[in-house]
Amino acid sequence: MISYEKMSKPADRLSPMEKPFRQVIRKWTEDDVMPYRRQYDEDWKDHHLIEPAMKKLCVDLGIQTVLFPEELGGMGFGSSDYMAGLMFAMCEEMARGDSALALANICSMWALCTFLLKPNINMRLARELAPMFCRTDKLCVCCQAMTEPQGGSDIENIDLLHGKTIRTTATLDGNEWVINGHKLWPTNSGGIANLFGVPCTTNPGSDDPDDFAYIMVPAHLEGVKQSGPYQKAGMAADKNGDIWFDNVRVPDFYRVQGPGKDAEVFKGIVTIGLLGSVGFGMGAMMNVYEILYDFVNTHTIGNRPLKENDAVAGVIGQIAGDIDICRILSYELIRLIDSRTKVGGKPLHSEETIAKARNIKAFVSDVMVNDIGKAMDVLGGYGSDRAMDVEKHWRDVKMIQLWLGGKQLCQAEATRYFFDCETI
């Protein structure tokens, strides 16, 4: 058995499509990513190697269309009962190769979730934007431009702050929104985005959810400016930079859902973001497990294979066991999301779903940071060698732990739910 197939995969929760779908992505990962990934760190600015891989996946394999309805040329995941399962499978398979590249690909769909997921499919907007993604031979990169310079993770903390601190504004002028503001750090910024999803406010300083707006903004419009990318500790395939909106005008129906509902779907896509985070982490961990499996079978201490030393065995067994536990939790998160429109299910923006998703994401994040660190240690002086492919995952998953408000916000949202807090 391939080592990573040993990890739990609850049969009762798998889509029949999951296996063939995974195989497609896996082939791409093994053919188009793994042979090149050691060179990605130097490719952070130019994406000479990274962009062709993205294009192959998104355009040639059609992955940029997955959420769009079939009648618009998409794969219809947005209305599938197995959306979360399939998205997770995709994240995991891609991140086994490179979690930053997985991120870039997936984030391209993230903002689209505000209007392409049942029960909130906005067909007018879908029809409007589908040509950028479907039935085209061009890569279309989308970017969810969330964070603002002053607020850090405040914007994700929408249950407590209700968007009060958002400074990016949208003003209705006739049948157009006029957008002004400054966003930073989102994935797929740094100059490569073709389309932005922009959380903003129609009434600065207000904490009325009706004043929160989520508006799609094509990048080619006048007044949109992007900086080059920042340099980071890892995740080279993910470009992050600044975006400025200076009196950018878009049609009024580019607001994804409307007053009240925008805030809901925005909270909902935070849940989707948490699912993606867990998927990336899982992919990284699966790959580390494979590498570790090989290393402890072929290298010795005390003239016996590492895996046969009980003390080392304790450590690697714990690592593998933790990964299996994260796998189990992943499929519960998938269930939470995919049951959103079923009897007994909760919407993506419900306090319970967010709290539990936050909790799982925080847990998986801590495990992956710690355990991949430990896997590096088992490799000793070879752990920090890029040629072993473990240290890149170690650098990458730290980023996963930090984003979306990091551990503290996860803890806060879980506590708020479990203890009915009012000020946390």
Add this chain to the structure above:
Amino acid sequence: MISYEKMSKPADRLSPMEKPFRQVIRKWTEDDVMPYRRQYDEDWKDHHLIEPAMKKLCVDLGIQTVLFPEELGGMGFGSSDYMAGLMFAMCEEMARGDSALALANICSMWALCTFLLKPNINMRLARELAPMFCRTDKLCVCCQAMTEPQGGSDIENIDLLHGKTIRTTATLDGNEWVINGHKLWPTNSGGIANLFGVPCTTNPGSDDPDDFAYIMVPAHLEGVKQSGPYQKAGMAADKNGDIWFDNVRVPDFYRVQGPGKDAEVFKGIVTIGLLGSVGFGMGAMMNVYEILYDFVNTHTIGNRPLKENDAVAGVIGQIAGDIDICRILSYELIRLIDSRTKVGGKPLHSEETIAKARNIKAFVSDVMVNDIGKAMDVLGGYGSDRAMDVEKHWRDVKMIQLWLGGKQLCQAEATRYFFDCETI
């Protein structure tokens, strides 16, 4: 909502019977256990308070019959597709009151799992022993007499040692087995057992699985001797002592399955023991969460409720979040067990099932020991006060962590599976 109802309960995996069944047990826990549990520590030797509660549950509510086929007066859980789910629910609900009492009740069924669970139901033996449990107004306590003085957890480590170190012997003499040996520490020993399940060997020193035997031994037979109970740090409702078998004779068909198969069902009931352990731990954690919920809502630091202090909130949110994670893992363990006869399922004694069950049990054990300890800390000087009912759980769950070979054996079995070790 009652606080503990906030914890995850995956709708897709619940038996329709689970809710009403939980309610019956819950009522017993709240009426017959919780009001008296603070006095259990002093009742460890005599069980003046403990035995009546056990009798009410096992006899009056019929719980001692659950595994037996319906035609023999039982509830037929042994052939239910939801056996593990219902057993877990029972463990959890009971342990919310007292995990030692839960243990005593459940362990009474444990040895029976060797011949009452599908696909290994032994109807002849079931029919023979049913009258002790079903259609009777007498409490019948059963004890799985596993551990031996010299070997510690070696006996649970059957995959590595194949029973080689077992010293309790069974010799066939005509149509009777003659049993000799010394066992210690099992739950429901210390003088209260009516029936023993005894792992033993027909060929001392052999590592051939065919030589491993599992034989049911009624306690009233000549040559069975039990010591009084040991004193322990907690778990007063669970009596542990020594048992000696001195030329004890039982009919040959009291061997539960026969050569080869006995070793399999024995490995299988270790898996059941792991499920029970997780259930007890969950029950304890659920109760701690309820108590903590109340405490942080009603007590202040800095003249604000404890729950509204962000730093305390971080700690209690982590505790609750960890409990939720353990709940999720519990239902995966249930799925592993209840799918044992389904397509894609694995038998209880499969390496994969054992490794994953071990891993989940080890994880849940560590979480409960750590987090209940932290909950005590949040109560400060009140944490060690028996009247708060938290410290008893802290003492009890440590025992859960230690039994069945403890953490090291769990790690070893997980590692063996995940890294294909040969000597671990």
Add this chain to the structure above:
Amino acid sequence: MKKDINQLFIYPKTWVSKETGDITKSVRQWANKEIVSRRLEFLDDLDTLFPKVRASLALDIGCQGLMFPADLDGLGLEVPDAAPALIMVLKEIGRADAGIGFIHAMEYALCALLTTAGGNAFSQLAPLFCGDTLNSAAMILPACGRTGETMPLFEGRPVAAVVSRNGAGFTISGWGLRPLDLGMDAAVFAVVGADSDGTPGVAVVVADGEGVTRGENILKTGLEGCSNANIDFNSVPLESMMWFEGEAAVRHLYSWTNLLLGAVSVGAAMGCMEVVGEWAADRVIKGGGLMKDNPLCASVLAEAYEEVALSWTLIHHLANALANPGEWGDAGDLMMFTQAQMTGRRVQSSALQAINKMMELMASEGYAREGRMEKAWRDVKTIQSGLCGVGGEALIRLDVARYVFDSNAV
């Protein structure tokens, strides 16, 4: 274990004087003779043996009254200089029994506070501690309030006892106060209270007079031999010198308490190490081979040792800093309070962690009385959680953040 446990934990030998060595040695002899060499007997008959064994330490060797001036019939150890000696003594006691260690730590922390008031305070209490009867001191630290109440605070912690001026002296009142332990036994209470301005301080209350009521015996996790009860003070008179005014006095009490209880818990963990060391050298596992020789078990043993060894280092380090107030400040200063809180929390938590690990190796024997380990586990947990105070470790983190990062978080 083959090696002597006293040779396994390094510390700067220059910090331990000859006199300290002597008294440490006699305490160790007491420990070995009265408890360690017959621990099962001690545990099986604790009610009888605890006071007896305690008396031979407290009265015969003189560990009760250790810090009282020689002219009051004490042994005359003075703080802060004696800090390194006190931890050596308490470690030895803790190794034998953390309950007896706790009793002495409470007394020594009180004495450290009395030192700041000069000789008269000692004179008052000498009859209790330097005579030939066993006596003990209890400590009442800030705990928590109930939702809706507003209370004076010490570093965020609600202070329930109220001290009022009354002529030349004071009175103290407070209801349902919970000592760390010993509420039932104590002859003297060190009580954190607040004056009419809400400023916290420490009152030393002799419990022989009117107005002191003890509640029912509290059943608890550990520290058998010590009995606890809630305490009511109903306008109990307090001599002026027994009211240690101001937050510095409270910090002083916390600093020394952290040091002294830290030594007790480290000692208890060392005692467990001897037990598990024996066990591991004797137990056969995996069908052959000793537990100590199995790499997985050996690495768990090493983890436990590491926690104990590093804790002992931290306690020495804190003792040295307290003994040299000219270097980083006095026990009542914010800097030293911060270090003591941080070190105290860490040491308790590490000692407990070490015992937890050792229990894992002992399996059911770790849990049974006859395994000779579970009492230390319960004792240390009782000390550790009590010392956290309501709110748990988070509050100690905030003490640290306020000093180090100028945080205003409470």
Add this chain to the structure above:
Amino acid sequence: MKKDINQLFIYPKTWVSKETGDITKSVRQWANKEIVSRRLEFLDDLDTLFPKVRASLALDIGCQGLMFPADLDGLGLEVPDAAPALIMVLKEIGRADAGIGFIHAMEYALCALLTTAGGNAFSQLAPLFCGDTLNSAAMILPACGRTGETMPLFEGRPVAAVVSRNGAGFTISGWGLRPLDLGMDAAVFAVVGADSDGTPGVAVVVADGEGVTRGENILKTGLEGCSNANIDFNSVPLESMMWFEGEAAVRHLYSWTNLLLGAVSVGAAMGCMEVVGEWAADRVIKGGGLMKDNPLCASVLAEAYEEVALSWTLIHHLANALANPGEWGDAGDLMMFTQAQMTGRRVQSSALQAINKMMELMASEGYAREGRMEKAWRDVKTIQSGLCGVGGEALIRLDVARYVFDSNAV
């Protein structure tokens, strides 16, 4: 941060001499001027600035050659006495840049070993380290074997280099040896090898001669500015005094390396603390209020501080023990090797843990170069995992268990 970071970490002041204070101060001035005050500039142009900045420390201040005798143009710090001075210096360097700290720690660990051989060994290497060119030393520790091979072992760790007698001297051979770092740069290698009996020792190999081949540049996690490569030794001649025979020499090398790299990593973590302290005092969260004043964030800050502070204590403690071999033994003794391995592991792990926590508070800025923290994180991880050796922390636990519990586990 409002408070001076040098006033926040306590240690016994008597352990730090006036001379140590002076050199520490000049290193701190260098650090502040060349790196800390312009860290972003340093990071953005590392390739150019690293050697420049390093030269001003190594050559102008004289930190290269620090431990060479004064008559060879070194600064004459002698071990073991200078242990407390060395950690102060390396902490200051590490605070500025762990890569530069690493380079110096490697040199000092080599010098500590040379001390055991007396003056001649220093004379040989003085031209390299006491002149006016930058030079460095690399270290090759035991690593791992491949399944099926049988190799000589040092405490269970496979030793790949072979030392053979050759007339009055020796030769050393070994292929694909992996230094901790600096394989590409180093002028000298301290190599753990085994003689024909399989007994390990340390060979000091000057890399200027024939038979030394460096492999390709190894891309790695951290320690930019240091270049690593695999090394082949093909019967490289070795003077007799450059072969430090026996396990004690290997233990000596490990003991000092643990101490010195520990100081570097603690320094790096302290540097991060200054960065996060500034950040927390400036960043508004939860729609109002500074990060440092939020109790949850404050408690994370405190956790990070605690890890750093306790590590610093442990490093001081180890330095003092090494500086006083009369108390518990010499760096080559099993007892001190055990303590050093244990302390080294703990300190590296704590420093890394502290930086991880601080990064959590910085969120994306923790990860971006401009946040001025991520390099220290990568550097410390590189040091920490390298120092573990193949097999990871488990092997260090076994070192401890073998000594403390007489375990035979390997």
